[in-house]
Amino acid sequence: MSTRILVVYYSATGNTAALAESLAAGARETGADVRVRTVPETAPADAVAKNPRWQAWVDAGPHHDLATLADLEWADGLAVGSPTRFGGPAAQLKSYLDSTGGLWAQGKLADKVARSFTTASTRHGGLESTLLAINNVFYHWGAIVVPLGYADPHLMESGNPYGGSFVSRKSAAPDELALGALRVQGKRLATITTHVATGLKQAE
Ligand SMILES: Cc1cc2nc3c(=O)[nH]c(=O)nc-3n(C[C@H](O)[C@H](O)[C@H](O)COP(=O)(O)O)c2cc1C
Structure with a gap:
């Protein structure tokens, strides 16, 4: 069976x-086997309307299916x-993460391989604090957090x-340097998840 990877994001x-x-x-x-999912837009309509780019993105949707808890249970690894948003993740995404208590209580989120990604408008505007805040959720789940490090030569140029x-x-829209780093991240996530999932199955 293929390694199952879930990518969940919010984007305005x-x-x-x-x-x-x-x-x-x-x-x-x-x-x-990769599923890409998003989460519901919960901002008030007038807040969205005040930002033409936000309104245009909402109007062009839906962009992906909405993430369910079943998607999370299905995944061996996730990003x-x-x-x-003000140095942390958006409430829309956090709301999904906060709905995982039932799975957490059953231990179903432990040993999943997990990592985070983000974008901010300024270089020192809180990229790392957002990534670390998302990772805090993974620690509580008992997930295995795989950092990007500088594991691939590409990351010496593009890396965080x-x-x-x-x-x-x-x-600006994401450039090839950033998109390349995300491709490396996805490949590394899936590769390490395969090793972990295979090992866990053998130990059953
Ligand atoms: C309410 C709000 C708060 C934001 N806070 C930050 C911030 O703390 N630091 C920063 O550099 N950019 C901040 N931004 C800018 C976004 O992070 C940035 O535009 C990002 O690329 C948007 O990603 P998206 O297109 O996926 O929504 C904020 C934007 C909004 C609307």
Whole structure:
């Protein structure tokens, strides 16, 4: 059976979605079975309407199916992404993570391989604090957090060792350097998840 990878993201203007797609493509290169899912937009309509790029993204949706708890249970490994919002993950994404208590209580999230990715508009605007905040959830689950490090030569140019990231200064869309780092992240996630999942099955 193929390794099962879930990519869950929230995006208001498309940047995190593009990173999610690239990470998924990297994971698929290994032969993994990959699901890309998003979460519901819960912001008030007038807040969305005040930002034309946000409104355009909402109007162009739905971009992916909504993530369910069954998706999470299905996955051997997962990547979770959010735009940086005041130095942390968006509430829309956190809301999904906060709905996982039942699975957590049954121990069903332990030993999943997990990592995070993000985008912020400024270089020092909180990329790392968002990644670390998402990772905190993984620690509580008992998941195995796999950092990006500088595990691939590509990352010496593009790298953020805490996780895939992109600085969208002046509304730039993710560039090839950032997308390449996300592909590396997806490939590494799927490869390590395969080793972990195989080992866990053998130990059953
Ligand atoms: C409410 C709000 C808060 C934000 N907070 C930050 C921040 O703390 N640091 C930063 O650099 N960018 C911040 N941004 C900018 C977004 O992180 C950035 O535009 C990101 O690329 C958007 O990703 P998306 O297209 O996936 O929504 C914020 C944007 C919004 C709307």
